[in-house]
Amino acid sequence: MPEEERGMEKIRAEIEDAKIQSVYEIWVRKPPGLRFCDTDVLTITAKTEDGEEVSDRFFFSLKPDGTFFADTQNRVSRLRRRRLVEFLRYYNITERAEKYDIKRGIEEWKGKKVEVVKANGRYVFPSINDVYTKLKG
Numbered sequence: 447m448p449e450e451e452r453g454m455e456k457i458r459a460e461i462e463d464a465k466i467q468s469v470y471e472i473w474v475r476k477p478p479g480l481r482f483c484d485t486d487v488l489t490i491t492a493k494t495e496d497g498e499e500v501s502d503r504f505f506f507s508l509k510p511d512g513t514f515f516a517d518t519q520n521r522v523s524r525l526r527r528r529r530l531v532e533f534l535r536y537y538n539i540t541e542r543a544e545k546y547d548i549k550r551g552i553e554e555w556k557g558k559k560v561e562v563v564k565a566n567g568r569y570v571f572p573s574i575n576d577v578y579t580k581l582k583g
């Protein structure tokens with residue numbers, strides 16, 4: 447079945463901004479569902495060819511050397527980090543996410559051409575979990 451029939455359409459975009467912040471720089475209190483090991487937020491904003499803005503947040507825990515814990519004992523946090531790992535692999539940023547210095551690397555992301563997916567009228571960065579969720583409605 448073609449992607450358009452399933453309610454999805456791919457479009458090119460360019461990353462305009464990527465930044466890492468502490469959870470507490472964004473919120474006074476952690477939102478419900480974030481675990482104690484979800485301490486940092488990566489916010490990525492891109493603009494599509496037709497001028498729409500696509501933004502997403504990835505939650506993780508940044509290490510002092512700029513890498514991040516790709517795995518954790520908490521199942522919910524592990525799934526959140528898995529989304530970030532999928533993002534890094536999907537856009538060929540790195541194959542070894544656990545060794546990637548994300549703190550230094552995000553500066554190179556600005557201006558990077560990416561592909562986003564329109565699912566149910568909203569653009570998202572493709573990931574297995576996100577696309578599946580959007581398809582289910």
